[in-house]
Structure formats: C-alpha cells, structure tokens
Amino acid sequence: MKLTILGCHSATPRYDAHPTSQVLEVKGNLFLIDCGEGTQVQLRRFKVKFARIKNIFISHLHGDHFFGLVGLISTFRLLGRExxxxxxxxxxxxxxxxxxxxxxxxxxxxxxxxxxxxxxxSQVIYEDDKVTVTTIPLKHRVYTNGFLFSEKPSERNLDIEAAVNYKIDQAYFNKAKQGFDIENREGELIKNELITKDPPRPKTYAYCSDTAYYPEIIPIISNATALYHEATFLDEHHELATKTMHSTAKEAAAIAKKANVGRLILGHYSGRYKDITLFKEQASLLFENVLLANDGKVFDL
Amino acid sequence: MKLTILGCHSATPRYDAHPTSQVLEVKGNLFLIDCGEGTQVQLRRFKVKFARIKNIFISHLHGDHFFGLVGLISTFRLLGRExxxxxxxxxxxxxxxxxxxxxxxxxxxxxxxxxxxxxxxSQVIYEDDKVTVTTIPLKHRVYTNGFLFSEKPSERNLDIEAAVNYKIDQAYFNKAKQGFDIENREGELIKNELITKDPPRPKTYAYCSDTAYYPEIIPIISNATALYHEATFLDEHHELATKTMHSTAKEAAAIAKKANVGRLILGHYSGRYKDITLFKEQASLLFENVLLANDGKVFDL
Structure with a gap:
C-alpha cells in the first residue's frame, strides 16, 4: 500500500495549501479519496498516472472535499477515457x-x-480480488463516511525446500498455497503448515476525515496498519473543534491509541497555524507513532 | 481600466496553464469575468483584493469557465464576507x-x-454611475455571452483660465462641467464650449470567449478600446475550430479589424501548441495591434 497526499489542509485552497485529496495504491490499483478543488492539478504535479484511477471515494459534500470532482470527471472525458x-x-x-x-x-x-x-x-461498499472497502460512519456537520481499505489475505508462502523434502508433486503447489493439506507421491497426507508459511499480514488503511472525536469508530479501525485522522485544531482551540465537529491532534491520538493502530497520520490542519509540527508534538503525548501529512508526501505503509 | 488575466488557456487546468478567468478594474470597481477551476488560488497568487469583487460575469457553463465559481462563493463565506x-x-x-x-x-x-x-x-445587464455592461451574444456549442464593459462619459474638463476670463462665477463651475451654457457676472450667456474641453473618450472593453467566427458581434463591439477574443486554434487547425465552434487567431484578427478596435488581446489557446507566439504572428497578418494574454499578465487599457 502506498499513500500519496495530494492535499491535506482544511477550508479554502491557497497557493501552497491544498484541500483534501489523496491517492491510495493497493497492489497496482489506484483509489482516489476525496477531491477538493484543484485535485486534478495536484495529480499532474505529483505525476500520478491518473488514468489508472477507477474508483473515487468521497467522504462528505463540503467543498474542500469534493469541488474538484466535476472537473476531474470532465478532464477524463477530454482525455478520451474509455x-x-x-x-x-x-x-x-x-x-x-x-x-x-x-x-x-x-x-x-x-x-x-x-x-x-x-x-x-458500517458496510462493505467495494470489493475486488485484492481489496475490500468498508465505510466508517463519522460524526460531522453533514453526513460523512471514512473508508477502511483492507487488503485480502495473500496466498500462503510455499516453502519449496520442505515441499521437495516431503515429496509433494509440483502440480499441487498452487493447492498448497491455498492452504490445503496435500497427498504426496507416496500417498501420505502432508499437513499444510509443514510445507507453507504464513503470508505477510494483510494491511489496512483507515481514512477518517472530517469528524469530531468519535470513539464509536474504534471497533471498525482497530489494529489498522495506518490511520489517517483529521486534526483540524490544536488543543488551545478545543472548544472550536467541538463546536465545528472537528478534532484536535490530541483527540486523534486518543483514537489511534484506543484502536491500537500501527501509525497515525495527521492532516486537515486549520489555516490559522503556521507551524504544523505542533500537531505532532501534541498528539505524541498520547500516541507514539505520529506522522504529519503534507501536500506531495508519500507514505509507504 | 486595468485587466488582469488570471487564466487564459482552454480545456483542463494544468500546473502552469490555468483555465479562463480575468479581473477588470474600472474606476476602482472589480469585475470578475469567468471563473474556471482554481480561480480563487489565482486571485491570491496575483494579489487581487478579491473581497472587492461585487459582480461576477459567467460567459457559459463549460467547466473551464465556471467550475471555480462555487469554491469562490464558499470561500467568501468562510472569510466572513458581508x-x-x-x-x-x-x-x-x-x-x-x-x-x-x-x-x-x-x-x-x-x-x-x-x-x-x-x-x-444584446442587452444591458448591469449599470452603475461609472459603468454599463452589455451582453454580446456569441456562437458556441452552448448558450454563450461575451460582455462589453463601457465607461460612462466623464464630466467635461473645465478650462479655469477661460472661465475666469469670461467672468463666470465659481458657483456655476459644476454646472459648466455638466455641459450647460452659463450666464456670467455681466448677464451674458457664455457657450459651454468656450469654457470647457472634451473629457477623455470613455473606454470600452469587449470580452468574447468562447465563440466561433461570428461577424454578427461587430456592431456591438465596434471601436472598443480593447477586444479580448478567443483564439483556440492556429490556422492549420481551421477545420477543428469550425467543428468545435472556436476561432483561429486569424479569425479573431478579422473581427478586430472589421470592428476597428484599438487593440486585440488573444487567449484561450489550445494546449496542443507549445509556442503561443504563433498566435500573434498569424493574427498580425490581418490586424496590427495584437497582444497575447498570459496568466498573470496585466493590461492597462
């Protein structure tokens, strides 16, 4: 999984601060998540092969998350998309x-x-042979969903040396990868765990923006490889966060900790803050592995 | 009149080529003409005091002329516009x-x-004490208007020396500026032209985009101080221009010549051309005073 941040700032587009959009690459498939104004230019700037985008997920209908969608759809037409x-x-x-x-x-x-x-x-809204996408109902001023992208488990890794030692015919290798016990050349049934190893644990990416502090999401996102959680405000503006149904950096960290995620990526910073490192500072008080999103940043999950 | 080009390229926004939008300043009032995606960022980039925009004119509903409007309207809200x-x-x-x-x-x-x-x-759609805006019906694939911005005539310039010589009482100076003949201190009626001079000729700016070659507009735009006319294509793609209801640089120049405008500003270049100086070259064969629009360029009319 590779996550490219196209924009991660709240409210209105500025010359050097773009509204929300990101591209998640999962095993070669590109998923676009949110599409603020100017997303198509950001896709070009960061050289994303955007003809490969087949699925776009929009969290909610505030302008900074969807005003770029109609332009992108029109551009696909002009470029002759089929x-x-x-x-x-x-x-x-x-x-x-x-x-x-x-x-x-x-x-x-x-x-x-x-x-x-x-x-x-929460419901499954997308599924192919590699990925499942599940909604994460969020709490905001309008109807909003986050999205959980879950890799499907890979095949088991064949231990070729063991398979040869146990005299498994090569014709059964694929069946072994699928987890079956296999009869060997001598008619003996060989337990699958003797000839295969666990595949890498499937990765999950949880995108949660925009939302107030909302612990109801924890069961859905628990143990995610990475959580992107909005942090519009610093602690000093906690009341403003509550009022506008956004989160502070500390609240995002509290969710990350309770959900036991691998790492927390913060974004959706209010334009009032000049120094975004304070978001990391405040979140790190509660949760260790905090990263800051920034326009153009790529995260290898 | 001061014209600031925010974007002057056709079709889809690119990193270095913005779709159509321009700001016309007339005696301190700002008028926004068209509003492609990303216009609000261009307004900031070129430091236009955009809170001063009170009137926005949209030529037609193709995306490269209006997809930025909803974002700008939303931003005005976030900035607390009243x-x-x-x-x-x-x-x-x-x-x-x-x-x-x-x-x-x-x-x-x-x-x-x-x-x-x-x-x-053609109809007058806007009027204040300084400017009149008149539609210029154009010929395109969807319903489209250009806009003619006409300064209202200024007051006549008082020739103070002459007024004193003709013994005009100072109380009547304003009336003289308004063009009236004035009775002097000796009861003699003094002809207005003896004590005032012609004011500067009112300026007019004609915006025509998008449109096929359409001579019907000539009576409306004739003698304009400046004409912005789209030139999407060079002569070699004349057939494509006809098919898509756009103009070539030469066609724009033919309109400028027949309408006897002061100068011609070209824009709305197709992205296929790397060297836009060819637009000027081809238009200059028919019309002398050709200028090329470019993002960020300011024209003092």
Missing part, C-alpha cells in the same frame, strides 16, 4: 455532478457510475 | 451553485443574487 469510473459518496452527489455536466452539454463518453451512500452503519 | 455578491450567467447557473451549497449545508451568510441570462439579443 474505462468506466465509479464514484462512491453521499446521496446527492450524483445530482450535483450530472446537473453540471448537463448544463455544459458535456456528458462523459465513458461509463460513469454513482454509488450513493446513506447508511449510518 | 457585502452582497451578484452573479450574471446563463440560465441554470443558480441551480448548479445552490444545489452544491445545499448539499454541504453551507449557505452563504452574505446576500447572493443570481441574474440568469437567456436572451439571444
């Missing part, structure tokens, strides 16, 4: 996008599918 | 913008007025 595109987001997103395409008489010449979300309980 | 904002654009623009604000529960806390256009004949 691959279908799937958009997952709150109910209403389809009308907002299609109305604008209609007004410009600019229908896409590729298939565009909207998957509108309105459930307030 | 002044009313007026938006002039094709029918449908109100629904497109308000639907997005509604979905984000992000209503503006300032008054936002939409003036939807659907007339196919």
């Amino acid at each position: 691959e279908p595109l799937h958009v997952y987001g709150p109910k209403g997103i389809k009308e907002a996008i299609t109305l604008q395409l209609k007004l410009g008489k600019s229908w896409t010449n590729y298939d565009l599918y909207f998957h509108e979300l309105e459930s307030t309980t | 002044e009313p904002l007026h938006v002039y654009g094709p029918k449908g623009i109100k629904e497109a913008i308000t639907l997005q604000l509604k979905l984000g529960k992000s209503w503006t806390n300032y008054d936002l007025y939409f003036h939807e256009l659907e007339s196919t004949t």
